[in-house]
Amino acid sequence: MPNVAIVGTQWGDEGKGKIVDLLTEFADAVIRFQGGHNAGHTLVIHGKKYVLHLIPSGIVRANKLCLIGNGVVLDPAALIEEIQHLAELGVTVNSNLFKISAQANLIMPYHRELDVAREKRKGKGKIGTTGRGIGPAYEDRAARRGIRLSDLLNRQGFEAKLRDNLAYHNFMLENFYDASTFAFETIRDDTMRMANILAPYIEDVGQLLHEVIGKGQSILFEGAQGTMLDVEHGTYPYVTSSTTVAGNAATGSGIGPTVLNHILGITKAYTTRVGSGPMPTELNDAVGEHLGRVGHEFGATTGRPRRCGWFDAVVVRHAARVNGLSSMVLTKLDVLDGLEKLRICVAYERNGSQIKNMPADPSVLDMCEPVYEELPGWKTPVAQAKRMEDLPPEALAYIRRLEELTGVAISIISTGADRDQTMIIKNPFS
Numbered sequence: 001m002p003n004v005a006i007v008g009t010q011w012g013d014e015g016k017g018k019i020v021d022l023l024t025e026f027a028d029a030v031i032r033f034q035g036g037h038n039a040g041h042t043l044v045i046h047g048k049k050y051v052l053h054l055i056p057s058g059i060v061r062a063n064k065l066c067l068i069g070n071g072v073v074l075d076p077a078a079l080i081e082e083i084q085h086l087a088e089l090g091v092t093v094n095s096n097l098f099k100i101s102a103q104a105n106l107i108m109p110y111h112r113e114l115d116v117a118r119e120k121r122k123g124k125g126k127i128g129t130t131g132r133g134i135g136p137a138y139e140d141r142a143a144r145r146g147i148r149l150s151d152l153l154n155r156q157g158f159e160a161k162l163r164d165n166l167a168y169h170n171f172m173l174e175n176f177y178d179a180s181t182f183a184f185e186t187i188r189d190d191t192m193r194m195a196n197i198l199a200p201y202i203e204d205v206g207q208l209l210h211e212v213i214g215k216g217q218s219i220l221f222e223g224a225q226g227t228m229l230d231v232e233h234g235t236y237p238y239v240t241s242s243t244t245v246a247g248n249a250a251t252g253s254g255i256g257p258t259v260l261n262h263i264l265g266i267t268k269a270y271t272t273r274v275g276s277g278p279m280p281t282e283l284n285d286a287v288g289e290h291l292g293r294v295g296h297e298f299g300a301t302t303g304r305p306r307r308c309g310w311f312d313a314v315v316v317r318h319a320a321r322v323n324g325l326s327s328m329v330l331t332k333l334d335v336l337d338g339l340e341k342l343r344i345c346v347a348y349e350r351n352g353s354q355i356k357n358m359p360a361d362p363s364v365l366d367m368c369e370p371v372y373e374e375l376p377g378w379k380t381p382v383a384q385a386k387r388m389e390d391l392p393p394e395a396l397a398y399i400r401r402l403e404e405l406t407g408v409a410i411s412i413i414s415t416g417a418d419r420d421q422t423m424i425i426k427n428p429f430s
């Protein structure tokens with residue numbers, strides 16, 4: 001059975017949550033492989049809304065193995081809160097079906113404080129992070145002082161690591177950032193209490209996946225954020241701190257890349273971005289306002305309004321290359337309903353010459369102007385269409401042009417938040 005990796009092709013918020021939920025029907029296991037609770041995946045099932053930050057969206061379906069891989073940074077307090085939130089909605093997080101990698105690094109309270117203090121210090125030049133401590137936790141991982149989930153099962157080892165980390169971070173917080181410091185005992189006791197709750201979920205997730213593959217079962221790899229927020233391939237330094245592209249589906253899960261059969265890029269019919277950094281097609285006019293209002297473009301994690309703009313084919317072509325996309329899902333097509341004319345950015349212009357591919361130095365983007373192509377809009381709501389043939393001809397032309405410009409076929413079209421508002425042209429699991 002095929003294994004499919006889902007990645008965002010823009011700046012996140014492409015609607016991955018809905019598609020992961022939809023395709024989970026065809027998978028036996030779903031795994032998150034990077035990021036943390038900076039992500040926010042909204043699902044609407046039969047009118048009931050679920051917002052998930054850490055646990056794979058597959059949790060709302062019965063009998064699916066839901067996993068958090070080694071590539072994720074995990075805030076234990078946020079995870080426990082999410083488990084409780086799901087319980088309130090009637091979804092039980094069963095320890096036979098939900099497992100977290102023992103190798104995942106923890107987000108500690110001092111990481112959150114550092115994240116916020118750094119942003120404050122940067123002032124106008126801030127990244128606009130979610131303030132969840134994601135960056136500082138990944139830094140600790142790379143610096144080889146991070147605390148892993150497995151450390152929670154070894155109290156002595158955990159205490160030694162915590163002491164070391166606190167000595168370093170408290171010094172920085174107090175002397176460099178003029179921010180609050182943390183008491184060893186408080187963090188130790190809080191973390192040990194949470195360790196008791198999380199212990200049944202801790203597992204060697206890479207080995208578990210290996211066994212799932214051995215049984216010929218299918219896996220869905222659930223990416224968070226998007227290609228343009230990738231720490232290497234995005235608009236650095238205005239990015240997140242993890243590798244959001246498809247290659248990390250393997251590294252962040254503990255299996256090899258040869259198990260990935262289909263790389264599915266999730267692409268919104270227009271562009272949005274939260275936080276600072278370049279966004280060539282951003283609109284500060286009535287169309288931008290329409291996209292934000294009709295598309296409900298507010299961050300699922302922070303509630304911040306998203307910046308909105310026209311579809312940027314340079315961005316998605318870049319995503320096609322760095323992810324090796326097999327096909328795409330086009331989401332939120334319905335948000336374009338009723339717009340008189342549509343624009344697609346086909347290239348950038350700088351000093352009189354055209355740039356067709358994403359510049360290796362993203363700071364150049366600030367000096368670029370988008371080159372637009374104009375297409376007619378449509379009046380009939382696309383959500384009424386159940387098959388491709390039912391779509392207004394202008395919508396069909398828009399879809400075909402996106403495929404031509406990006407070089408990637410569209411396999412699924414989403415025309416609304418509900419599971420039913422979806423057209424599957426070719427199932428990536430088939």
Ligand code: IMP
Pocket residue numbers: 011012013038039040127128129130131132133134135224225229238239240241274275276
């Ligand atoms: P961080 O991941 O909190 O460090 O934030 C770094 C950048 O990534 C900021 O611009 C955030 O707005 C952005 N970001 C992080 N997670 C998401 C997400 O799930 N969707 C959209 N943007 C995100």
